[in-house]
Amino acid sequence: MVAYNPKDWITFIFRFHKADTFRQLIPMMITIGLYSAGVGYLEMEYWKLTESSHVKNVTIMHNMLGFVISLLLAYRTNTAYDRWWEGRKLWGGLVNNSRNLSIKLAAMLKDERDRNYFRTMIPGYASILNRHLKNADTGKQLAEDFDLSLDHNKHKPNQVARMLFNKINELYDSKKITGDQLIVLNSEIQSFTEICGACERIKNTPIPYSYSAFIKKFIFFYVMTLPFGYVFSLGYYVVPVVVFIFYVLASLELIAEEIEDPFGDDANDLPTAKIASNIKIHVEEIL
Structure with missing residues (x-):
């Protein structure tokens, strides 16, 4: 288990531990970034879609599903932490x-x-x-x-x-x-x-397969559709925005996966x- 000082903010922000999800997600983040840039190029340069395009209204779906995905991830992480804490007890x-x-x-x-x-x-x-x-x-x-x-x-x-x-x-x-x-x-x-x-x-x-698979698919399709609507208001800045959103959502799922089996050899498992x-x-x- 990783030993750390919870009051040391500087270490948390600027240090990348081997257990940090950022290291694991780098390949996917690069892929998501290239995908977002490709969608932005097609909509702005190739298809030349305007602000009046119905594609812009895709953001309505994201606003409606944002609350749902937050509830699912909150339940997922809480369930995983309960298993970790029960193992510690x-x-x-x-x-x-x-x-x-x-x-x-x-x-x-x-x-x-x-x-x-x-x-x-x-x-x-x-x-x-x-x-x-x-x-x-x-x-x-x-x-x-x-x-x-x-x-x-x-x-x-x-x-x-x-x-x-x-x-x-x-x-x-x-x-x-x-x-x-x-x-x-x-x-x-x-x-x-x-x-x-x-x-x-x-x-x-373990957590039921259907539940775990659904969350992963939900995160994937949610992130994949983000560039289509937000490219109109953000332009090519949609690339870092979508990458960051993917990092946050995927990190929560990775953390839950790691701690739901607290008896393994992962960095955050029980000592x-x-x-x-x-x-x-x-x-x-x-x-």
Whole structure:
């Protein structure tokens, strides 16, 4: 995720970060500019259309549809940000639940070997979940002194959660924890799986295709028809005006596309690897 100072206006205005949509849209902006110049040349120089031409009235359509496209893009960006923010809350919950589980285990367990097991496995779950959501291959070794063999053809976070619960159940069978303590620890392990399922719901349920496709087509045809009407009042200045309008509308759609899947590797996605690293530090401090 991009780290920045929200109060630094100069940086925002004059710096082009690699995540800025301007870089991605440059080819399309050049194409739109050339298209607008071509439409202006045809209407003013080749066809020599006058102010009385009915083509000028195309701007009426733009005035009517401008409000509609603004509503669609506002809903699109809000929906995408809700998914991003929900993902952040889920990983914040994973941080808190990992700490709570570690605090409870630190009070219950006396055997250092048991503590070492959970010292590795609890942050291991966060690390596995991070790679699972990124569809990355999970390494077999989580720590230098602890080997974790996983079946890569099966759900990896579930395998780690099962190992955690098996260990807790083993502690109960060996009388190291009581039945009441088993119930308390079970709820913490269950919360890990619930967080994983909620993250998978976000990742595996994109915005409906028809809705996303409609917005892209709407933006395209809206921008493509702009030069026909506004060339009468702007002349060749219609080129930068249309390019800027396209940049604004397309940027909103690109931003929504990027943040609607918050678990990827884009610049504005959630720093899940960093969060998993922090969980490891906190758990090791507690245990």
